[in-house]
Amino acid sequence: MSARRWIWGVWILVLSCYVVPYGLLGQVHAWYGSFLFWCVVGVLVIVANIMITRTFQSEDVVDGLSRNDEFHDDRENRR
Template sequence: MSRSLSLKLVSLVILTCYFVPYALIGQVAAWYGSFLFWCLAGVAIIILNIIATAGFSEDAE
């Protein structure tokens, strides 16, 4: 996966983090739906950031 694609996916996940809690699960009283969403969003961001920064090194100029 290319660096630019993973950064675009990061921005997509961030947008869903604004959309989903208010639009899709805003009316759900149970906490576990929100907890699952935030856990999956957090793991997705971590993985995408690892992919985006995999090519960085201290020797690059």
């Protein structure tokens, strides 16, 4: 699944955090109604964020060098 779809999924989850507790669970007067829903959605948002960022790479990794390698190479060239 592409990152764009995961981002839309997060937006749907955020919207549902308002609609479900105040709309569908509005008649539930126990504290655990909305709280349980928000906890489950919170875990789902964390999972979605992991899926969105799993393909992110540092610019150093793309170039094939890390900052330490670059520094290390400079030190060897001076000798």
